[in-house]
Structure formats: structure tokens, C-alpha cells
Amino acid sequence: MASPNGHRSVAPIEFPPPVDPAAEFIGPPTDPEDERIEVGVAIVGGGQAGMACAIRLLQLLEDDPELAESLGEVPVAVIEKGRVAGAHQLSGGVMNPSAIRSLFPEDDSWPHFGEVGKETVYFMLTAKRALPLKPTPPPFRNHGNYVVSVAELNRWLGERAEEAGAYVLSETVGAKLLVDDGLVVGVRTGDKGRDRQGGEKSNFEPGSDVVANATVLAEGCWGHLTGAALKGLGLAAGDPQVWALGVKEVWEVPQPLDRVIHTLGWPLRPQAKYKEFGGSWIYPMNRAGAQPRVSLGFVIGLEYADARLSVHDVLQEFKLHPLVRRILADGKRVAWGAKAIPEGGYWAMPRLHAPGMVICGDGGGMVNVPRLKGIHYAIRSGMLAAETIYSRLKSGSHDFSPYDRAVHDSEIGKDLYESRNMKQPFGKGLVVGGAITNAMVVTKGRLPGGHWATHRDADQPLMLTDRHERYPKPDGKYTFDKLSGVFLTGNATRDDAPSHIRIQQRVPRELAEAWTWMCPAGVYEVPEDAPDGGEHVDLIVNPSNCVQCGAITAKGGRLTPPEGGDGPVYQVT
């Protein structure tokens, strides 16, 4: 494929990140045995999956003092890289309450913004016109579900876990998976206090080997150790994982929104060559006694082809539509954030266990893309992991393979199997893809059958168009630049820390532009004086802007965790 300026077009995969995750992020314990931190179960990631796992485990251990005792002083530890549980959590988010209700059968005090009432799906025809789709297409029906903020929900879950006796180690990174003779035996936490070149500053603290009878990887969408384990322990599925990127804002508005809204169409381009698959959400966040709020965001699959596509700027463009303007009128933006979403579905789900280890939630690809749901899968998978680990440890075994079966037998496996081919048809363009997808929903996945394969997001050759000319110039009141969003996240990452983003910095212009436009946090910049022709450019990387969304891992780079405590501090996303 030739690009407009005549040279061969480039795909991100041709410039892979300079890192071998299996070699660097997996290894045996290195601390002397008497200096290792011993815990019963080590859970990496304090999101919904990790906290649900901790809570369920402690529920089971409460009735089994003998096993609890055998797990030592710290039966359950949660290793969380954010400043607090919830600091790196972001979702749309509408939650199916089934899993949280079964985790807390007698406690319904979990924070939410009410049950979904009315709902409308619009097809955005143009920058001015929108067509409501009636009846509401089945995947978008949300009756019985609740609007939540996962940043808030997770703080609540974190408190419940601590009350139950979990040790939540926040500001702590799971940096390396400890594997001894084929058995996962824990994780090594990240160093703190290194300088830009990796040298030790005066406040340097080395990481520690945390050894455990069971290790739970509940790292979320881009999973640092999960990614290494998929490669190094051979757990990857036949299909590669693919991701979408979502950018979200929360607004305080004078008038409460009375419904859940989803949109398809504009400002995305329907032509198949652009591979723009996505849409928006607008959810009410109403709570008695508080100023009404609205959560809105835009999600686009990262297999897109246009190097100048920017999800953040598409969201700003989307806000110009009269439908959105009416909702946000006289309001004020109070939060912003971004997160990648695993969209590979059933065919991309990895094997969820290795000796001594299980994978939960988003890291295991447990997202139902057509239904835009994953929070309840995360909670459910955390619970199933806890139950399997409990029963296996009781019989003295580190073989957690029954967990895989349990996930596939649960609603998670069933739902994802039904929607297994849901996303791939959109590569054929919106109209044809939409028709195929509807057939799948109606027939619960029987038509069309078979296995529709996906390709890695980074395999997509890039084109340069004038897409960026449509993005509105930020006015700082209604439309915003990327950095003002980063500021709102509370991100004040130390500037002189080593870069946690592994990427080639001397790359063709298309690729440099693709990363620059893609990144919602302004991490990448093409130098102003960079050559315009076919020569490579020297990409500028500002790792301290990073909000840990994970998109770069999908599109040709490799994110690793920053120093513990760095990154955003989301409050209401």
C-alpha cells in the first residue's frame, strides 16, 4: 500500500518495542530466603477483580481458621500500583449488579448513581443530525443495570477488603513474576527512587520478593505481568488480543440527564478503509444532595488505520453535536481520563491459569464488547479465582486449572461465546458489519458461525489524512487540550524517574504521528523541526504525562508500570 507522499506505508509492528517481556519480567526469586516477604495469596492489582478475589478469599478463610493460620501472618495481600485503590480505575460505567450482589448478599451499600431507567441509542448522521434507533438494539438494553464510577466503587471495595483483613499495599508495583522451576511463586515489587538513567537516588528503595502460595494477576486491561506470562508461560490464545481506547470526561451540569445514551456513527467515518469502530456513551450520575453529573466518553478500536486519529480530539469534536451540547450546556468539566479496553472477546481469551497462578478480569480479556460490559465479569472472575484457590490450597495443590473451567462455565464464558464473532465484521464497514452483528445478537451467535479471526492492532498499516483538521481548537471551557485533562487526573509523576514506556524513538513520520495523535495524555511529540519527507523522525517522549491507559501496548510499544504511586489519581471516573 502506498501513502499519498509516495513511499510504502508502515505498520507499528515493524518497529517493535526494545524489550523481551518474558526474559525481563519473569524470573526466579533473587532476595535471600530470609528476606523474602511471605504471604498466603498475592493479588496483583487492586481493581474490581483483585478486590473481589481478596474479599471472597477472606470470606472463605473466616470459616476456616485452620487454613487461614497455615497461610501465615498475611493470608491475603493486594499489590496496587496506584496511590490508593481506585486511583487508576476508569470505566464508562454501567455495571450489571449480579456479581457484586452475590459477593455481598446482605450489603447493598456499594456506591452507584441509580438504576438505568430510560435509554436511547442514536445513530449520528452528521455533525448536526441524529437518528434515534427504535426499538433499542438488544446489546444496548441496560434495564436492571447501574451507573457507577469504578474509581469510587473501588475505594469502597478496598475498604471492605481491608476490613475483612486484606493487606492492601498501595503505591506498590508488581514488576516481575517470580517463577521457580515452572511454578509461579509470587511477584517482585518495583524499585523506587531511581533517576532518569536508572541510577540510585539518595531515597532509593529496592523492590522485594513477595512469595505466595498462589498468585492472582488482576492487573486490568494491559496487564504488565499478564502480558509477560502470556508469552513466557505460553498462555496466549490463538487470536491476538486487540484493544479499544476510551477517553472519558465527567461534567457537572445544571439539569440532571434522564436517560442512558449511546451513539454510533459521526464523527467516525463509515468507510471500511479507515477501520473506525466505536461509539460514545453519555450516562447520568445523579445522586440525592449532589450536583447532577454526566459521564461521557468516546471509544474507538485501536485497529484504526489513520495515523491522525485522536480519540481525545474525537471526543471534543463529538461534544460539538447539538445533541451533546444540550446536555452539557452551562456545565463544567470536573474529571477526565483514558483507558484501553480489551476487545478480542472469546477467541482472544488466554489460558487463565499456570501452576501457582491465575488471571482475572480485563487482563484475561473478560469484556463483552457488544454489550459494553466487563465490571461484573471482573468481580465474578475474582470470586471464582478465590473459590478455586481456596479449595486447591485446602488439598495442598498449586494446580488451579479448575478455575479456567469455572470461568467458562459461568456467565462470563457463556456471554463471551455468544458474542464471539461480534467485532470482526466491522472491518467490512459499518453498514455490512452492523447487519452481520445484528444477526449474531438475534441468533445468540449461531449465525454467522465459525471463527472470524482478528489481527493485531499493531499490524494495521498507517495512512496520513487530514483527519486532524476537523478537531476543534480547544477553548478551555467546553473543548479541551490533552494536557489540561492530564492535570485534572491529579497526575504529578516525578519528572526524573526512568521512562516506563518502552518504544523505539527513531521511527517513520507516520508512526511518530500515530503515537502522538493516539496518546490522550500528550506523552509523545513529533519535534517541530522534524523532516516532513520519508526520513525517520526522533520522537519526543514525556513519560510523566502518562495516565496508564495502555493503548501504546496495543499499537506497537510496551507500557510497564511507573514507580509505585505515580500516574493518575482518578476520583469519579
Place this chain on the structure above:
Amino acid sequence: MSGILVYALHHDGAFNKNSLGAVSEGARLAGELGTECHAVVVGDPAGLGDELCASLGRYGARKVYRAAGPEGLAQPVVDAMAKIIGENGHRYALFGGGLLGFEIGAGLAARRDAGVCMEVTHVRVEDGKLVSERPILQDSSVTDVHYRSDLGVIIGRLNAFEARESGDASATVEDVQVDFEPHSLKAKMVTRGEQRGADVNIEDADILVAGGRGLGKAEGFEALEQLAGALGGAVAATRAVVDAGWYSYSAQIGQTGKTVSPKLYLAAGISGAIQHKVGMQGSENIVAINKDANAPIFEFSDLGIVGDLNKIVPKLTEAVKARKAG
């Protein structure tokens, strides 16, 4: 006596600018409360002459307590202030910005079981009591902090309190004998370095010439240094250029650098992202030079120049020099 006691840090025969700001603020508040502002100094008596101590009177201190002890360390000051407050019943202890103030204030709060609030940007009098105002959530909101304890500890944000002369150099100087706690004497000053190795203290400069990515290359700072020299100011930088290695971290302004409020802030080739803005928005006059007329910096500049800074800055330097020579 229910006065306000302010810690004044001195070094090499001069008081710290933030300490003078805190004394000025203490005097203003004491005036409103109908009480007095006192200062406390701790150090080698040889470097704390009567004249130097009494000079705090110019900023409104009525009395200066002088304690002989190790200089520049927190715990000895905690001992001295705890004793002075215990004997004289001060209602409030006030500190200007800076790490030492944080440490002393926290120690004093623990010692005297006092309420403490740090990063205070403004203090006001309400019903005969002081209320501290403290920005939270990246400065998006301001909270009021009231004190219930007998002693209220107020620790200002860096440069929050402006030094203002309001009296003459006639504060009474009173020597206090302090029996330091054994642990207070265990630390000793080994070396004294400027914070982050700064050779110019940009936080104290009245005029700052700041450069950003728009300079194009590291050498662009030479022109800024010449302009700063002509104006009698110092050079500052954005995070982007510090990251690029064009200028030292000690000169970085912004969210993850320093916060400044000079009389003149000249921003050359700085786009004005909010992360930079929060470090300099308190400047009295902001002048921006940028070739991009859409740069956000123009939205909060007092004077904006759209143009090529490589041409404008040298001409500005010449003009300033000519003006000063004439």
C-alpha cells in the same frame, strides 16, 4: 497574651524571603486580632546580632525571641517554640513556605497537641479567630480550616505571604534559654546546599525570563540569559526543555517544578499548558512571546507578542540595555 509566633529562618546575616513574608502576614493578622506578632530565631548567637534581630520590626514583629542553638535544623526550633509558647500562651504559630517550616510545624503540632494546616495560601480573621485557607484537588477548590486546639499551626505555601514593611527596626530582642531534648541535638548540619542545586534562586527573583520548547534549541537560552542579565532578573524554564536537557531542573517552573510569583514573568516560546500555568499564574505581570497566536499562554498574559522570539528577544535586550545606559 494570645499573640502570633512566627519562625524566622536566617542564613549568612539575612532573613529568608518567605520568613519575612510570614512575619508581615503575622503582623497583619495580629493587628486585626488586636494582639502582637512575635518572631523566633534560633542559631549561633554570633550570627544573630541585636541589629539583625531587631530588623524584623520593620516587617511588624514587636518582639524577637532569640535562642542559641544549632542552625537550620527543625528539632531545636520545635523545642524553642514549644517553650516560648508554653510560657507566653501564643495562640498561633505561623511559618512561611519551605520544607523546614513543614518539619518544624509538624513537630510543634505533635508536641503541643495543636491543629495544623499546611500549604496555606491565605489566612483571615473570623470571630476573633484565624481561619486558614488551603487549596485542594490540584487547586481546583479552597477549603477553610478552623482551629479547635489551644494552639493553631499555620504553614504557608511557598511565596504565599508577601514581605511588606510596616514598622521600624525597633523590635525588642529577648534571649531565651532552651534546654534542648537529647534527640534534638543528634542531627547536625553537614553541608548546606541550595535546593536542587540552584545557582540562582528563581523563587526570590523579581524578574524571570522563562524559555520553552519554542526556543528551538538549547542555545536559545543564551539569548534569554542576556535578556535576564539586562533586566536584572533570572532565567526559568518549562518542564519540556528541562526534560530535553536544555536547562537545569532547578529552574523548572510548574506543577512538578517551582512555584513563582515575580513582578514580571516573560515567557518566551512557552505554550502555556496548565501544568506550567499553575507554577507562575501568581506573577504580577505576564508577558508572552510566541509565534503561535493560538497558544493558550495568550489567554492569561497581560501583554502578548505574536512573533519570532529569535528576532524579538535580542532586540529587547538591546533596548533594555540602551534604556539603562541612558
